[in-house]
Amino acid sequence: MADYSVFLKELHDCKILGINPPVMDFAFFDLWAKPLGLLYILDSLRREGNDVHLIDCISEAGGKPKSFGKTAPAKKPAPKPDVYKGIPRRFYHFGIEKETFRHRLMESGEPDLILVTSMMTYWYPGVYWAISLIREVFPKVPVMLGGIYARLCPEHAALSGADMIQTVPLNLEFSLPAVDLYSRLSYAVTMTSFGCPFNCGYCASSILQPSYKTRQIEEVIDEIRYQTSCGHVRDVAFYDDALLFGKFSHFYPLCEKLIENFPGIRFHTPNGLHVRMIDACCAHFLRRTGFSTIRLSFEGTDSALKKAQGEKTDMDSFAGAVENLRMAGFSNDEIETYVLIGLPGQSFEEMEANIRTVKDLGVRVKTAQFSPIPGTAVFEEITRALPEIRKEPLLHNNTIFSSYVSKILEPRELQSLKDLARSA
Numbered sequence: 001m002a003d004y005s006v007f008l009k010e011l012h013d014c015k016i017l018g019i020n021p022p023v024m025d026f027a028f029f030d031l032w033a034k035p036l037g038l039l040y041i042l043d044s045l046r047r048e049g050n051d052v053h054l055i056d057c058i059s060e061a062g063g064k065p066k067s068f069g070k071t072a073p074a075k076k077p078a079p080k081p082d083v084y085k086g087i088p089r090r091f092y093h094f095g096i097e098k099e100t101f102r103h104r105l106m107e108s109g110e111p112d113l114i115l116v117t118s119m120m121t122y123w124y125p126g127v128y129w130a131i132s133l134i135r136e137v138f139p140k141v142p143v144m145l146g147g148i149y150a151r152l153c154p155e156h157a158a159l160s161g162a163d164m165i166q167t168v169p170l171n172l173e174f175s176l177p178a179v180d181l182y183s184r185l186s187y188a189v190t191m192t193s194f195g196c197p198f199n200c201g202y203c204a205s206s207i208l209q210p211s212y213k214t215r216q217i218e219e220v221i222d223e224i225r226y227q228t229s230c231g232h233v234r235d236v237a238f239y240d241d242a243l244l245f246g247k248f249s250h251f252y253p254l255c256e257k258l259i260e261n262f263p264g265i266r267f268h269t270p271n272g273l274h275v276r277m278i279d280a281c282c283a284h285f286l287r288r289t290g291f292s293t294i295r296l297s298f299e300g301t302d303s304a305l306k307k308a309q310g311e312k313t314d315m316d317s318f319a320g321a322v323e324n325l326r327m328a329g330f331s332n333d334e335i336e337t338y339v340l341i342g343l344p345g346q347s348f349e350e351m352e353a354n355i356r357t358v359k360d361l362g363v364r365v366k367t368a369q370f371s372p373i374p375g376t377a378v379f380e381e382i383t384r385a386l387p388e389i390r391k392e393p394l395l396h397n398n399t400i401f402s403s404y405v406s407k408i409l410e411p412r413e414l415q416s417l418k419d420l421a422r423s424a
């Protein structure tokens with residue numbers, strides 16, 4: 001385990017450059033995503049008298065404007081890594097290209113330290129790409145790699161070319177994310193809590209954040225005000241893992257403050273909400289506060305899911321949540337439900353039935369394809385039959401895992417589930 005918290009705390013009067021690398025993948029899903037952890041760290045370092053800069057390879061590429069301030073990032077076809085050869089899907093580089101990145105590095109001038117963040121384990125090619133270009137331009141500048149991939153795959157991340165790999169949560173005082181480093185913000189992101197009180201067998205939440213902590217409401221309000229004060233940000237995405245947990249002492253008081261401070265702002269929940277917590281009162285709070293897009297997690301009724309999720313929901317809770325949201329005024333189009341598919345142990349029939357169950361309630365369905373996450377109980381179970389996933393994070397990719405790695409779904413079965421989810 002490597003922790004560079006003390007090293008970072010001792011930095012003063014240094015020039016520090018943060019990098020959010022490009023993504024190389026078949027698809028790019030989360031259009032709200034921002035490197036929030038890196039932005040908190042940069043702000044914290046700035047408070048200690050350092051001069052901080054940011055190159056966000058995804059947002060700087062521009063792209064196609066989407067609803068609620070989001071952008072689908074610009075992409076170019078990219079060669080597939082050998083592991084993906086033979087998979088009949090196009091592969092892309094999402095984000096700025098080599099010459100632009102080189103130019104941005106040179107333009108920013110030589111820093112004293114470069115911090116590179118990382119997200120999905122199977123996005124490591126973008127991390128390696130960024131570090132190798134950094135090495136070309138600034139061969140003597142130390143590079144520290146942190147983020148989710150570094151935390152979950154530290155041995156693999158040691159091959160990235162970085163000098164330091166941060167493998168545990170940084171012990172720094174966080175205040176506000178340094179979003180002013182963006183030339184233009186079109187939406188805001190925040191978290192009112194870190195971690196999750198549940199412990200689903202396939203989820204890395206408890207590994208990345210071992211204890212569940214809520215933030216002070218005033219701190220969250222200040223953070224939203226800071227990001228929306230430019231005047232043109234109208235959308236705020238909440239990235240909590242368990243936004244509604246402890247709703248009486250945390251979420252409802254937060255809603256009251258949001259209503260008071262941010263009239264006209266639309267709020268979004270890109271991480272699925274726990275349906276058991278959406279009673280009539282909760283649905284009413286969501287509506288009155290200005291939540292515009294509601295994402296629910298449907299954990300299904302089949303045994304593999306229940307085993308992996310500790311039976312944290314059921315069909316009645318799901319139907320009840322949908323009904324409560326409708327009664328509060330949400331339309332079917334505003335309620336989208338993630339249905340997990342491809343979890344080892346699930347049968348095709350069960351996955352199909354889960355999608356149909358949600359569709360029968362009239363709300364929109366989005367299939368969430370399972371990806372094995374190192375360190376989780378489900379990952380460990382899968383490695384008994386597929387030990388190669390320990391060594392090669394590209395095999396964790398959710399686009400290919402169920403059809404080409406675990407092969408629990410034929411490609412045509414996967415397609416039929418996606419078509420069913422999209423059908424009217």
Ligand code: SF4
Pocket residue numbers: 196197198199200203204205206241242
């Ligand atoms: S899947 Fe959701 S509920 Fe389960 S541990 Fe992860 S964040 Fe919590």
